[in-house]
Amino acid sequence: MTARAGTLYVVATPIGNRGELSARAREMLAAVDAVAAEDTRHTGVLLRDFAIDTPLESLHEHSDAARWRSLLNRLAAGQSVALVSDAGTPGISDPGFELIRGARAHGIDVRPVAGPCAAIAALSVSGLPTDRFVFEGFLPARSVARRRRLAALADESRTLIFYEAGRRMRAMLADCRDAFGDERRIAVARELTKRFEESAQLDLADGVAWVDADANRTRGEFVVCVAGAARATDKPPTADLDALLTELVALTGTREAARIAARTLGVARNSAYQRALVLARE
Incomplete structure (x- = not known):
C-alpha cells in the first residue's frame, strides 16, 4: 500500500x-x-x-x-x-x-x-439502546465538578457513555446513583479485549457494591454506559410528582422523599430532589 x-x-x-x-x-x-x-x-x-x-x-x-x-x-x-x-x-x-x-x-x-473504539465496543455489548447515544468521555476528577456535570445530564434521554479510571469508579458510580436514581440501568465494561476483561449490567443501586466485591475493580480502564432518562412524554404529570413529594416530604424530608418519588414514578432523582426543594419552600 x-x-x-x-x-x-x-x-x-x-x-x-x-x-x-x-x-x-x-x-x-x-x-x-x-x-x-x-x-x-x-x-x-x-x-x-x-x-x-x-x-x-x-x-x-x-x-x-x-x-x-x-x-x-x-x-x-x-x-x-x-x-x-x-x-x-x-x-x-x-x-x-x-x-x-x-x-x-x-x-x-x-x-x-x-x-x-472502546466506547463503541462497550455500547455494542451493553444491552442498552444503541440507536441514540451521547459520548461524554471522562467526567471531572473533582467530586463537586463531577456532580454538577451529572446533574446537567440527569434528564438526557439518550444512552450516556463515560470513560473512567479504576481508582475513581466507586466515587463515580456513587455520584451517578445520586444524580440518576437507584433504578437506572448501567453496563460496566472493564479492560475491554484484554486478559482480565469483564462486563456487567446492573442497577445503579448496586454499582458501588459491584466495585467493592472485587479489589481488581478499582484497577484498569472502564467504560460505563448509562440508560437514558425516560422521555418527557413518558414521564408522569407534574401534578402526580408534586402530590407524592408533598406527602413524602412531610414524613421523611426532601432527600429521602426525592429518592422514593424517583423510584416510584420513574423520574430522575435530581429532578425530583430539585422539585422537592421548591415544594418545601412553598
Missing part, C-alpha cells in the same frame, strides 16, 4: 487484543513517513510486534507548539504521517484531536484508517 503525499492518516490501534490491528492499519503504519504517537514507548512495542520500523514522533497533551508545527510543516511539505493514540481511535477523548483540527485548517488531506 502506498501512502498519499501530504496526508494525515488517523489510524485506530488495538484497545487490548493485538489481533485488532487491521491489515490495512499495519500496511499504512509501514508506508507513512512518520508515526505521531501519544506514547512512543507504548506504540514502539506495537510496531516492533509487527516488524514495522517507521520513525516515531511523540505527540501528546504536553507537547509544545513547535512539535505541532513541525508535524504540520512536514505534512504541508508532502510527507505522510500516521496519527495513533495509546489505544483505540485517535481524537476520541485524546489530544490528537488538535493535530487533526490543525491539518484541516491548513487544507491538509485527513483520512481515517478505521478500527477499534
